[in-house]
Amino acid sequence: MTRIGFIGLGIMGGPMAANLVKAGFEVTGYNRGRSKVDKFVEAGGRGASSVGEAVRDAEVVITMLPDSPDVESVVLGDDGVLAHAPEGVLLIDCSTIRPEVSRAIAGRVRALDAPVSGGEQGAIDGTLSIMVGGAAEDFQAAQNILRAVGGTVVHVGAAGSGQTVKAANQLIVAGTIELVAESLVFLEAHGVDTEAAIEVLSGGLAGNRILDRKAAAMVRREFTPGFRVELHHKDLGIVQAAAREAGVATPLGAVVAQLMAALNAQGDGGLDHGALLKLVAQLSGRE
Structure with missing residues (x-):
C-alpha cells in the first residue's frame, strides 16, 4: 500500500x-x-x-x-x-x-x-x-x-513538458468551445432545432467532445462549472506567455484568450467555460 x-x-x-x-x-x-x-x-x-x-x-x-x-x-x-x-x-x-x-x-x-x-x-x-x-x-x-x-x-x-502539452490542450479546448458557441447561436438565430443539429454535427467531421459533453447544457444556458472561466482565463495566459517565449504566433488563440478575458471581467469567472456562448449571444444582440 x-x-x-x-x-x-x-x-x-x-x-x-x-x-x-x-x-x-x-x-x-x-x-x-x-x-x-x-x-x-x-x-x-x-x-x-x-x-x-x-x-x-x-x-x-x-x-x-x-x-x-x-x-x-x-x-x-x-x-x-x-x-x-x-x-x-x-x-x-x-x-x-x-x-x-x-x-x-x-x-x-x-x-x-x-x-x-x-x-x-x-x-x-x-x-x-x-x-x-x-x-x-x-x-x-x-x-x-x-x-x-x-x-x-x-x-x-x-520536467515542464507535461505543462507545455496541457497548455496546447487548453488552447484547443478554448478554441473549440468558442466555435461551438458561435455555431449554436448561429443555429438559434435561424430557428433551427438545435438538438437535432447537435446530433447530426456530432456524427460528421465537425464531431468533437465539446459537442458531445457541453453543447446541450450550453443551449439550455446551464453553466454549472465543470471547469471555471477564471481558470481557463488563467490557462490561456500561460499559453500566450509560453508562445511568446518560443516565438510562436497563435492568432486565433489570442482572440479566444481576449474573449475569455472579457467573460471573466464581466463577473462570470465562476461559470463553466461553456459560458462563452453567453458572450457570443451578447455580442450578437441576442441576450
Missing part, C-alpha cells in the same frame, strides 16, 4: 483522491476549506488539518491547485510540502501551471508535472487524460497511481 498525501480537494482533486482510495491506496487529504475534507472523509479517505499533517508520512504527494503561486507556496513555502514530507518523497503535481515553475520545482524535489484533462466527469469516472513530464524512472514508479485516476496516461518528456 502506498501512502499518499493529497493537497487540493476541489472539483477535480476531490474525485481524484476518492478514486485513489477506491483503488486501495492510503490517502490523507487536505484542503483550505474544511467542508471538502469532510466530504473526502465520507468517501473513505483520511482528513488532515494542515499540509504538514497530510504529507508527514507520505511516500507520494499529489497537488491539485489553482495556479502557479499556489503550487509554489504549498510545495516550497516555509510550512509546505518540502518542510514536512519525508526525504525522497515523490511529488506529482496535477495542477495546471507555468512550465518554468514545474522545472524550478523539479530542481528542488523529485517531481512529475502531471496536469490532467477531461473535466469534472473525467475526474469522477477516473478516465482523465494525463500528460506527464519528468524523469522516466519516476513516471514508471507512479504508474499505478496515475492509472487509478486516468484512462490515458502518457510520458511526454522532461
Whole structure:
C-alpha cells in the first residue's frame, strides 16, 4: 500500500483522491476549506488539518491547485510540502501551471508535472487524460497511481513538458468551445432545432467532445462549472506567455484568450467555460 498525501480537494482533486482510495491506496487529504475534507472523509479517505499533517508520512504527494503561486507556496513555502514530507518523497503535481515553475520545482524535489484533462466527469469516472513530464524512472514508479485516476496516461518528456502539452490542450479546448458557441447561436438565430443539429454535427467531421459533453447544457444556458472561466482565463495566459517565449504566433488563440478575458471581467469567472456562448449571444444582440 502506498501512502499518499493529497493537497487540493476541489472539483477535480476531490474525485481524484476518492478514486485513489477506491483503488486501495492510503490517502490523507487536505484542503483550505474544511467542508471538502469532510466530504473526502465520507468517501473513505483520511482528513488532515494542515499540509504538514497530510504529507508527514507520505511516500507520494499529489497537488491539485489553482495556479502557479499556489503550487509554489504549498510545495516550497516555509510550512509546505518540502518542510514536512519525508526525504525522497515523490511529488506529482496535477495542477495546471507555468512550465518554468514545474522545472524550478523539479530542481528542488523529485517531481512529475502531471496536469490532467477531461473535466469534472473525467475526474469522477477516473478516465482523465494525463500528460506527464519528468524523469522516466519516476513516471514508471507512479504508474499505478496515475492509472487509478486516468484512462490515458502518457510520458511526454522532461520536467515542464507535461505543462507545455496541457497548455496546447487548453488552447484547443478554448478554441473549440468558442466555435461551438458561435455555431449554436448561429443555429438559434435561424430557428433551427438545435438538438437535432447537435446530433447530426456530432456524427460528421465537425464531431468533437465539446459537442458531445457541453453543447446541450450550453443551449439550455446551464453553466454549472465543470471547469471555471477564471481558470481557463488563467490557462490561456500561460499559453500566450509560453508562445511568446518560443516565438510562436497563435492568432486565433489570442482572440479566444481576449474573449475569455472579457467573460471573466464581466463577473462570470465562476461559470463553466461553456459560458462563452453567453458572450457570443451578447455580442450578437441576442441576450
